[in-house]
Amino acid sequence: MVAFGDFQPLCTDTPSYPWCNLFYRQLQRDSPSTLGDRSTPASSAPVGINPECGIPRINHDGSIGNVANIAVCGASVLFVAALIWLCNRRKAAVGRIELRTFLTLYLLTLPLQLLTTGAVLEQGSTALVVLTGIHAGAVVALFWALLANAIVATQVVEDGTLASLVPFYIFTLITFAIGLYISLDIGLGITETIGGASNPPEALRSIALFILTSIWPGICALAYLGLMSYIVLRVLNETRPMWYYILAAGLFVLSQLAWFLLSRVICRGSNAKVDGSFLATLLETAAVGVLYLAWKSITEESWDDDYYPS
Numbered sequence: 001m002v003a004f005g006d007f008q009p010l011c012t013d014t015p016s017y018p019w020c021n022l023f024y025r026q027l028q029r030d031s032p033s034t035l036g037d038r039s040t041p042a043s044s045a046p047v048g049i050n051p052e053c054g055i056p057r058i059n060h061d062g063s064i065g066n067v068a069n070i071a072v073c074g075a076s077v078l079f080v081a082a083l084i085w086l087c088n089r090r091k092a093a094v095g096r097i098e099l100r101t102f103l104t105l106y107l108l109t110l111p112l113q114l115l116t117t118g119a120v121l122e123q124g125s126t127a128l129v130v131l132t133g134i135h136a137g138a139v140v141a142l143f144w145a146l147l148a149n150a151i152v153a154t155q156v157v158e159d160g161t162l163a164s165l166v167p168f169y170i171f172t173l174i175t176f177a178i179g180l181y182i183s184l185d186i187g188l189g190i191t192e193t194i195g196g197a198s199n200p201p202e203a204l205r206s207i208a209l210f211i212l213t214s215i216w217p218g219i220c221a222l223a224y225l226g227l228m229s230y231i232v233l234r235v236l237n238e239t240r241p242m243w244y245y246i247l248a249a250g251l252f253v254l255s256q257l258a259w260f261l262l263s264r265v266i267c268r269g270s271n272a273k274v275d276g277s278f279l280a281t282l283l284e285t286a287a288v289g290v291l292y293l294a295w296k297s298i299t300e301e302s303w304d305d306d307y308y309p310s
């Protein structure tokens with residue numbers, strides 16, 4: 001029976017799910033017999049725990065790694081870097097520094113995702129566990145930054161000031177540190193409170209990690225959409241920017257569906273050459289691009305004097 005916080009279904013059914021890297025190391029340490037034929041030997045094992053379909057590690061069984069997602073991550077890095085440059089040019093726009101930080105955090109997750117899902121590093125290796133921990137911390141901080149951008153947009157505190165930036169950066173560091181610590185504790189077993197072996201081992205249970213990587217992003221995304229809907233529809237009394245936010249939300253939902261529902265289908269159909277992670281990354285990056293357009297549309301000069309006094 002699957003309980004709340006069990007990663008076993010995700011690590012078995014969803015190819016290239018990065019947080020499984022942490023549990024692989026945990027099982028190597030505490031219950032190596034749980035790792036079946038599809039997860040051994042570690043030198044060629046795909047991302048996942050006894051996955052139904054997985055891309056073998058690069059240079060094993062003719063594999064070139066998760067090449068599609070590697071390519072999309074690389075292209076997304078260039079795209080997001082361009083967004084950061086464009087954002088930085090709009091020096092008078094409200095929330096510029098906060099949005100730039102959000103885009104920078106997303107940029108950081110892309111090379112980390114390339115390494116944690118690309119079937120490049122050996123399963124169970126310390127390097128892969130540490131990079132996965134950093135990846136998890138960056139994702140937790142990323143969604144705090146998303147929510148913080150909506151809070152800044154309300155102008156409760158003037159953007160770009162110490163009163164806005166100091167709490168913004170402090171909570172960014174705190175959320176990053178929490179995600180990093182919990183992830184490393186699971187993988188490396190520093191303490192038994194969080195990083196102890198699951199009981200039973202095959203459940204791959206971590207309620208804390210599940211909340212941080214699944215529940216927390218959903219809460220932040222919904223809160224962001226709610227706050228921006230209020231600002232656009234009630235404060236600005238506009239509808240055009242709202243379509244950007246709806247489109248961004250739709251793209252994000254589709255990215256999750258692609259990862260969790262299509263990934264295994266694509267993996268099997270391609271004979272374990274690619275999976276749905278590349279499609280999920282593409283849709284996520286598109287959602288980030290649309291969020292930039294949404295921000296640009298609500299900070300047009302014609303609206304600045306009405307809602308955002310200089």
